[in-house]
Amino acid sequence: MRATEAMEKLRFHLPERLRVSGFWGRLWAMIVKEFLQLRRDRLTFATMIAIPIIQMTLFGYAINTNPRDLPTVVLARDQGPLTRAILTSLVNTGYFDIDETVRTSAALEHRIRSGTALFGIEIPADFERDVRRGDRPAILVIADASDPTATGNAIAALQGVISSALKRELRGPDVSLKRELHGPDVALDSGNSPFELRVHRRYNPEGSTNLNIVPGLLGIILTMTMMMYTALAVTREIERGTMENLLSMPIRPVEIMLGKILPFVLVGFAQMALILVAAYTLFDVPILGSVWLLVVLTTLFALANLAMGYTISTFATNQLQAIQMTFFVFLPNILLSGFMFPFRGMPDWAQWIGEVLPLTHFLRIVRGIMLKGNGLADMELDVFALALFSGAIMALALLRFRTTLD
Numbered sequence: 001m002r003a004t005e006a007m008e009k010l011r012f013h014l015p016e017r018l019r020v021s022g023f024w025g026r027l028w029a030m031i032v033k034e035f036l037q038l039r040r041d042r043l044t045f046a047t048m049i050a051i052p053i054i055q056m057t058l059f060g061y062a063i064n065t066n067p068r069d070l071p072t073v074v075l076a077r078d079q080g081p082l083t084r085a086i087l088t089s090l091v092n093t094g095y096f097d098i099d100e101t102v103r104t105s106a107a108l109e110h111r112i113r114s115g116t117a118l119f120g121i122e123i124p125a126d127f128e129r130d131v132r133r134g135d136r137p138a139i140l141v142i143a144d145a146s147d148p149t150a151t152g153n154a155i156a157a158l159q160g161v162i163s164s165a166l167k168r169e170l171r172g173p174d175v176s177l178k179r180e181l182h183g184p185d186v187a188l189d190s191g192n193s194p195f196e197l198r199v200h201r202r203y204n205p206e207g208s209t210n211l212n213i214v215p216g217l218l219g220i221i222l223t224m225t226m227m228m229y230t231a232l233a234v235t236r237e238i239e240r241g242t243m244e245n246l247l248s249m250p251i252r253p254v255e256i257m258l259g260k261i262l263p264f265v266l267v268g269f270a271q272m273a274l275i276l277v278a279a280y281t282l283f284d285v286p287i288l289g290s291v292w293l294l295v296v297l298t299t300l301f302a303l304a305n306l307a308m309g310y311t312i313s314t315f316a317t318n319q320l321q322a323i324q325m326t327f328f329v330f331l332p333n334i335l336l337s338g339f340m341f342p343f344r345g346m347p348d349w350a351q352w353i354g355e356v357l358p359l360t361h362f363l364r365i366v367r368g369i370m371l372k373g374n375g376l377a378d379m380e381l382d383v384f385a386l387a388l389f390s391g392a393i394m395a396l397a398l399l400r401f402r403t404t405l406d
Contacts (some may be wrong), residue, residue, distance in 0.1 A: 047324045051331065058335050058350070067150050067345025069097040072119040073111045076101065080128035086139065089161045090121065095154035108142070112202065113378045115364050118144045118151055118344065131194045138198045145201035146371050147212050150342035158197055203371045210283045215370045216339045218275045218298070219362045222268055223305050223333055224326075230264055230309030231322040239318055253401050257394075261306040268302035269295075279370075288373030294366065297383065301362045304390040307397045314400035333359045361386045 111117040120142035279285040316322040336354040361382040368374035
């Protein structure tokens with residue numbers, strides 16, 4: 001009876017030209033009511049519009065499964081013309097961006113382990129002299145294959161580097177020398193090159209997707225559960241009116257926030273243990289680094305997401321809005337962090353956004369510890385970025401909570 005009266009009242013307040021009686025009148029009244037509700041719930045309406053726009057933008061412009069200009073570090077012990085020709089051929093493939101030259105093998109290894117370079121090129125001393133003598137010296141190419149999607153096409157492109165370098169440099173006397181060594185009908189291709197490329201696929205030589213996906217699932221699951229459940233837990237208190245009772249007690253805002261967050265840290269520990277045991281026993285994912293370091297940094301990451309969920313709860317007025325806002329934050333994390341698509345394949349503006357997200361740095365940390373055996377020194381930049389984000393978002397959550405109380 002009340003519903004009928006409400007619709008009749010709504011229909012009565014419609015302009016005269018829009019009033020319709022009977023079935024179509026009641027249907028029209030319901031449609032208008034839903035639009036009025038949607039207009040009042042601006043957050044839901046904004047989410048409905050923004051999420052498709054974000055998805056189209058990211059999938060259309062940011063996502064690229066064939067990354068190019070991959071960061072490459074070079075250790076060149078020979079500076080001859082053939083060395084320069086080979087490096088130029090690498091750059092011309094479009095897959096390699098030689099952004100640094102190092103002087104020691106230790107520096108090259110550090111760049112690969114830290115993830116700041118995906119490829120390392122080492123050219124031996126007296127390389128060109130050995131080529132002219134017919135000794136077939138070897139060029140070492142080290143590839144960080146922990147993400148096989150990011151490096152697979154670049155490794156395949158290496159086959160064309162030899163012929164490109166040979167066509168440019170091995171002419172005249174070099175061609176005569178090559179024919180003396182291999183016969184008059186020899187062709188300048190990779191099959192009879194006077195040097196060889198040795199490719200070492202580090203950390204995932206077989207290109208198994210399990211070694212890349214399973215460690216990343218730890219970050220994805222913690223991001224989704226920690227953020228969502230914290231946002232819902234606080235919003236639920238507000239909806240039920242129990243937050244007012246809580247605020248009437250002699251307890252400070254920071255104590256309320258920590259009291260809400262810390263129980264979920266224990267839940268995060270349980271999730272982490274479950275994922276790591278499953279990764280090791282079911283998917284044969286190794287844990288080469290320190291488990292305790294992984295636990296400490298995972299705790300820091302969980303705190304960052306819990307604080308993010310707490311911040312969301314200070315904006316949301318009900319649990320539905322909390323879920324919508326959580327998904328709104330979660331979507332860029334899963335698309336721009338390097339979990340689903342190669343991070344280096346995205347344009348610069350998308351990488352800048354990704355560097356702000358805590359999941360981006362945590363994925364590098366967890367893959368570095370589990371697959372590379374990294375220590376704290378190999379991940380200092382990512383650890384610093386994660387700690388900075390955690391401190392900033394916790395301060396914002398506390399500030400927003402104080403403002404909400406006022």
